[in-house]
Amino acid sequence: MHIEPTLSVAAATALDGTSSETTRAHLNALRALHLIGSHGHGYTMDTLTRAAGERIAMKVDPSDSRARAQVRLLDWINEFATDIAETLAPTRPRPETERPGSEDESRDSHADATTSLERERASIAANVRRGARTHLPQVVAILRTLRPHLLIGDSLRDWLHTHEEVRTAAIAAQDHGSEAEVLAGLAQLHHHLGNPDESLKSAHVAVTLFRTTDNQRGVAEALLFVASHYSTIGAHELAIARAREALEIHADIDQPALAARTHLQLGTDLQQANDLTAALGHLTAAADTFQRLPDHRQHAATLLQLGKLARRQNHPDKAAVHLQKSATLHTHHPANHSQTVAVLLELSETSFEQGDFTEAVLRARETVGLCRSPEDHVSSVRAHVTLVRAHAATGRQADAWTESRRTLELIDEVQDEVNEYVREEFTKLELWP
Known part of the structure; x- marks a missing residue:
């Protein structure tokens, strides 16, 4: 029933419908007969044994028994996905008793969740595809829960194939709500795969279908994605309009994490549009929420934007406070590489x-040491300029040269x-050739 070659004890327990102790006993009995083997965190079965087992199951096990087992497995996958998602990006404030006891414990739990998702990813995708026509609401719920985490591992193409199969099932069932959820996932996948036109098209259709089915949360999330898309290509006015439209919906829904992400997006684009006062309000609202959740990585991203904003308002001391907090969060809760580089670069320039x-x-x-890819080249240049300026300011002319x-x-x-930035700074220092 599990499809994939490796089966974890938790998934096997869901299929078996008994306790973990009973399931382990069953698995050990099969292993003693050399019908299955153990491997790392799970059990394996070779292809020929699996084929024989499938034929026997189809002949001996009642169809309703197999159907119940599939439901139990999908329910377990949904619970697993929910636990993983809440660890990676909390959406609700946690009681103090449930929070990690230390920064290291929090970092370890995040790493463990990432590893667990990578380990179960192929199995989840395969079972979602199999359950698409018979258990559509369950598989759509799984995809919705995992949507923010599809980048984990090297599996975008597999997730794309999975989403396309589930969308086909949703269209066949004339289930517009499920189709909208799948389209929201497809929009993100096409974006990460470098298909901007397909990405935007999927997002716009998702907005329409979410509105048709009166799914306000879906509308707000899809609009936020569209805003992020416009922001990426530099169309900040369009991004602001979509983000404001999404934020209006949050008056009627209780989604604090989604609202905070919308505030962060809006604050970032308002800063690009030079509306610094409005940007400060939205970024502060985002930071307060992410700190309460606590979503350390989003909090770090928001503090980076607050630091940039304070620099533009000529408040280097405020900027340094925000950026130092962001750098500390990046140390204990590593986020994406580009954000880490950006925080260190801003902090170096603010310190100067x-x-x-x-x-x-x-x-x-530190910034230069992290800049290893072509995408980091501009940051590397700016960091080198800061080194030159700092050496010149302290009289170390040979190092500056x-x-x-x-x-x-x-x-x-x-x-x-x-190039113009470098020319301007080096001309002041009489270092431009």
């Missing part, structure tokens, strides 16, 4: 503005505005 040249050099060198030569070797590969 405060006159703390030692900290500026330290953070700039050496770093400036390294910087000039880098700027041929980046866009014109970065």
Whole structure:
């Protein structure tokens, strides 16, 4: 019934419909007969044995018994997915008794959840595909729960195939609500796979279907995705309009995490549109919510934006406080690489503005050390400029000259505005050739 070659004890217990002790006894009996083997966190069965077992099951086990087992397995997958999702990105405030006892414990629980999801991912996708036509609401609930975490592992194509199969089943059942949920997932998958037109098309159809089925949460989430898409391509006014539309819906629904993500998106785009006062209000609201949940990674992302905003308002001391908190959160709760680089870079430049040249050099060198991919090239150039400026400010002219030569070797590969930034700063220091 499980489809995939490896079966965990928890999944086997769901299929068996008994206790974990009874299930372990059954599994050990099968292993003693060499019908299954053990491997890491689960049990395995070879292809020929599986085929024989399937033929026997179809002949001996009543169809309603197999159907109940499938329901139990899907219910377990849904519970598993919910637990994983709440660990990776909390959506509700947790009682103090349920929170990790230390930063290391919190980091370990996040890493454990990621590993568990990677381990069960193929099995989940396969069982979702199999259950699409017979248990559509259950499999759609699983996909909705895992939607924010589809990037974990190297499995985007498999998830795309899975979503497409479930959408076909939803269309056949004329279930517009389920189709909308699947389209929301497809929008994200196409975005990550580099198909922006398909991504935006899926998101717009999802919004329409969510409205048809009066799913306000779905509308708000899909609009937020559209806002994020427009923000990515620099269409900040369109992003602001969609995010504001999404935020209006939150007056009628109780989704604090989704509302906070909307505030973060809106605050980020308002800052790009130079509406700094409004941006501050939305970013502060987002930070307060993420701290209560607690969603440390989203909190770190919000503090980064608050730090950038404080710098633009010429408040380097406030900026340093926000950015230092963000850097600390990144240390204990690693987020994506680009955000970590961005936090360290902003902190190095802010330290220079405060006159703390030692900290500026330290953070700039950390930034350079993390910049290893072409996407990091602009950040690397900016960090080198901070090193040059800090060395020059402390009278270390030889070091400043050496770093400036390294910087000039880098700027041929980046866009014109970065070249102009380097030219302007180095001309002030009489280091431009």
